[in-house]
Amino acid sequence: MFSNFDFGVILNSWRYLFLDGMTFTLTLTALAAVGGVILGTLIAMMRLSGLPVLPQIAKVYVNFMRSLPLVLVIFWFYFLVPYIGQWIIGAERPIQVGAFSSSLITFTLFEAAYFSEIMRAGIQSIPKGQGAAASALGLTYWQSMGSVILPQAFRNMLPVLLTQTIVLFQDTSLVYVLSITDFLGAASKIAQRDGRLVEMYLFAAVVYFTVCFIASLLVRRLQRRVAIIR
């Protein structure tokens, strides 16, 4: 059944696949993960702040994002970001936003909703006494968060955050709907050009599987280490 397969098509296109495609995918994943965790932590802090209105805003944001399919959100931002940019800088017409910036904004804002739920659980897992002890020592809210609560919450939740980052890595393949050349986009373009759908899609599956499988094994090892330290 593999007799008329042409795996040479992969060898011929590996620079395009990896230097263009995979670089885009990994950069987008890394930046969106960092941005998503930072924004998500802020949202989680809003949600747990006990201040008026802020928790409700955070909750609505999170539930709103989690109700929508990522594909729809990608379309939304693709069309919306130029208008927002225009509004911010007061330009004459909608500004031009590159594929990468548009994707990065989308994934950061979308994944922040998911990361915020993880960070919320992490902050809540820290005993109340820790915050009380920090306050008793005279630390301000931000000091106590920054040097007592968040470092512990972050360490406890690191395996879960990384698992969510693996999900994010897989999710970035959906930029395909904007014809962007991420790893899958590159594979797909070669597949269409050379009429080699079977080889290219199988190869893409193998690459994604290998990366995600190894990453999740590493996360599991980390999880065991974190469990022991605690």
Add this chain to the structure above:
Amino acid sequence: MTSSAMPPVSPVPEPQAAVDAAPGTGPVGTLLTERPPVPATTGPMIAIDGVSKWYGDFQVLTNCTTSVTKGEVVVVCGPSGSGKSTLIKCVNALEPFQKGQITVDGTKIADKKTNLPKLRSRVGMVFQHFELFPHLSITDNLSLAQRKVLGRSRDEAEAKGLALLERVGLKAHAHKFPGQLSGGQQQRVAIARALAMNPIVMLFDEPTSALDPEMVGEVLDVMVELAREGMTMMVVTHELGFAREVADTVVYMDQGGIVEAGTPAEVLGGPREARTRSFLSAVIG
């Protein structure tokens, strides 16, 4: 019960009395709606012969040998971690063992050809944590295995369950769910659930150790009554009062091995082994 001071030598109870007790002598009828089915062989009901068990490199049972004859009540006691719970779970093959032999009513339980579900359906078991099925009503808890294993009709199974529920004094709770009953009540239901299968022998794995002290009595009363009616029983328990009252044989275990066995008077009254003595003085206080 366990805290009562014990004379150094107590009179040997009459084991015969338990075996020959006529049905119908209990306060509210009998627990056994019919006599236990006649076993297939005349040998011991349970024969445990040189059983050893390991978890990996760790040996939990060492060359255990004992037996339970028809109508006999055997109480197994010993400190926690002595392997007594593991041993009783080996009897109906809930735990595998690597060496030795256990036969129940003449059937080798480790034999690949043995139909374990069928054998287990004839061996009643009561667990430390009751293990009633939380999603089923009391009635359904009692009838599930009767219907699925013994193939009884729903009506037949429910009637049988209800009769047993009445005997353990819980008929009014038939429609409730396990979570709505107290621990003592749940354990009495669990005993009724096991009896509903018409077992030839009953195994009790620390049936009172998860109960609040004030509920221990109601469960022990049911067990005493069952013993008086002639049920063959193997009981893992710390309730030495129960052992003294109804046991024919007391087996003392420590560190995975059987240290000594004999009548309650012998083992509880004047143990030969130092380990047994120190356990008894710790339990009795």
Add this chain to the structure above:
Amino acid sequence: MNYNWNWGIFFEASPEGTGTYADMLLSGLMWTILTALCAWVVAFAVGSVVGVLRTLPSRAAQAVGNAYVELFRNIPLLVQMFLWYFVLPEVLPESWGTWLKQLPDAPFYTAVVCLGFFTASRVAEQVRAGIQALPRGQRMAGTALGLTTAQTYRYVLLPNAYRIILPPLTSEFLNNLKNTSVALTIGLLELTARARAMQEFSFQVFEAFTAATIIYIIINLLVVTVAGVIERRVAVPGR
């Protein structure tokens, strides 16, 4: 924002000639719901079997269950969609492949199978966790009563496990519903695809996406409400 809003667009005829833009979105909604429900049936059945495999004493059964979960969890859904839609017909014997390609509504069937198997890996994870959360004695009690392994699962372990995992299963169902939108890449005319088409035909991008967004939020609320009702309905007294 200099954008020309036109909320009346929904009542204008779509260029497809089969009704208004509103009709177009509603037909997308129907496909979304139909695909999600059918895929869920597959996911629930396959996921339960795989989840149970992972809790059996047999090492081989556990390995098969684990392999299934790893395989379907570590490949992006979109790539799986392409494998089922573009690759499978090519690697099958030619006559089967041709039959597959000529199947009417092929995107629908592909989406159901693909999403079903994908979501099954997540359902399996929940089922396994639910069974392992039960006290060990429950399995023993079933066994001690003479129930076979299959009977113990059917009457004791699974009814309890499903009750425990109802909340995470609800969110898996919602993920499954949202994931139907990935099938627009293989031509399924579901809600997001129809909103996108409306945007392309009418240039009223924000009206189209707003409508789709509101519909998704309503479905979410409905599902959460229904799940709450189910949860109360199957709740066991005394727990």
